[in-house]
Amino acid sequence: MLDYTRLYSKLAKSIKASEIRELLAIISRRKDVISLAGGVPDPELFPREKLAEISKYVIEYHGNIALQYSETKGVPEARDTICKFLSKTKSIKCSEDEVVISTGSQSALDLIARVFIDEGDIVVSENPSYLAAIGAFKNAGARFIGIPIDDDGMKTSELEEKLRKISPDERRRIKFIYTIPIAQNPSGVSLSRDRKKHLLEIASTYDLLIVEDDPYSFLVFEEGVDKTPLKAMDQEARVIYIGTVSKILAPGLRIGWIVAPDDSARRIELVKQYVDLHTSTLTQLITAEAIKRGVVDEVVSKAVPRYRSKRDTMLKAIRDYFPDCTWHSKPVGGMFIFAYVYKQGFDTGALLQKAIEKYKVAYVPGGGFHVDGTGRNSMRLSFSYPSHEQITSGIERIGKLIKEA
Ligand SMILES: Cc1ncc(COP(=O)(O)O)c(C=O)c1O
Known part of the structure; x- marks a missing residue:
């Protein structure tokens, strides 16, 4: 044996x-x-009927593209649709070149881990945070600094305090702050507007990258909760934004996206090549069509x-x-x-x-x-x-x- x-x-x-x-x-x-x-x-x-109708349409009318291999970072039409969707619904301005379509947002987390984390690097996150993001970052060798939360999300003053106290060597090992600012998993709490501003200020002061995971901002139940993603407030291109249709359309489609500034989208694309060549062309086009026809709304x-x-x-x-x-x-x-x-x-x-x-x-x-x-x-x-x-x-x-x- x-x-x-x-x-x-x-x-x-x-x-x-x-x-x-x-x-x-x-x-x-x-x-x-x-x-x-x-x-x-x-x-x-x-939306079973709508998705059945759209799937039929995509295969019948765009079958040569939908059933074929496609670009690693995603079908241009789907990336364009996602940019317009994010601009309309989240005030996030991005170009098609900054978008990489991923196989759900879980694979986005894994790609980000591969692109940024070396053994022993540090990720700062809410504590508690999303179990499978912690797992993806750990697999890449990350250590963590956990920041407690309360009803207004991550306690940014404690983050500031911790960053002030750690040694410059350790600080240099911080690769990013991972946060789910809106309707967080596992607590459902949201970062207040003031804390969002504070978090961006802290990132700016210490020159840190923020990875913002945002599967739930469409599912906010209360008036008065600030639904603006950090990415829409980011003036310094220091936020990488992750989204998904899993909670607003269907997780079985396995469509997520990363909006990454500068050269980082290209790095993510290069790493993704050897992971899965590309995310399903078929479900990218079905998702894009569903977004265009207002099914997500x-x-x-x-x-x-x-x-x-x-x-x-x-x-x-x-x-x-x-x-x-x-x-x-x-x-x-x-x-x-x-x-x-x-x-x-x-x-x-x-x-x-x-x-x-x-x-x-x-x-x-x-x-x-x-x-x-x-x-x-x-x-x-x-x-x-x-x-x-x-x-x-x-x-x-x-x-x-x-x-x-
Ligand atoms: C915070 C967070 N990120 C990422 C994911 C992964 O979702 P998916 O891969 O279906 O997009 C989930 C799923 O529950 C989640 O809660």
Whole structure:
């Protein structure tokens, strides 16, 4: 028998399974379990008929392009559509040359990691932050500086404090600040306008790059929340912006994008060549056509009230069923609530099996969202996919689990 383990790379030997993906795999086979785990869109929002019509049109009328290999950075027409879409909806001004279309925004994170991070480099991020971004940066060898969050997002004053204190050598190893400023994953909180300005000022003072991940700014539920991306406020070309249609059209299309200034778009393109040649030409063209026909606007106008009411159901259930020893975020948008349980030794990772087997409910343990090894007492709860009844029942079950532990 060939000893495969002897052959694996350091990465393959050290890589740990993503808790979310493992869970989703288990839960997709377990119809008896209520899942508050993955950040999965409500399938009722998928514009099936429109996408069927558009797919047929794209293949029939543009089949020679749609079914063919295409440029690594994306089909020019699709990049142009994305630039116009970002200009119209987000006030982001970009040229087609600055856009690289990626296979979902997850691959955008991986490409950015490959382009910028060497072993031992530092990424600054919110703490907690998006688990799979942390994973992508770690795979590239990154260390982290975590900045705590509150209801107004990353505490930029703490960021400033940390940057002031670390040695110039360490500071030079910082490759970028990774942030999800609007309706963050996993907490749903947003960076206030003042903090956005402060973050850009700090980046300018310390000459830092910002990587802005923005899957949720279309899904903001509250009036008065500042929805302007950092990229639209950036006067110094120091923000790389990542977007996706996963939460506003369909994740199965696997279409995301990077808007990267200067030479960095070209570097990303060069690295991408050897990763996947290019993202699916077919779904690039379907996505571009869907954007042009206003399908995204239609999905968003239905998604916002739908997710808002599910969030409200979850908040009420938490108030009703969680004991006093818990704290939870108050999301202004997105798909998640993040909760901490303040009980000696409470470990959401260790309790997950019991949650699934005894209480028939699943959440994502919060440890993986923390960059400093803390957060074992936390969990991410998603309200986007389950029904109102499932949300209420799922939270009631987790409440029992917490009380029993
Ligand atoms: C903050 C954030 N970034 C990136 C992604 C990856 O999304 P996708 O690859 O589907 O675009 C997600 C998915 O949940 C996310 O929450």
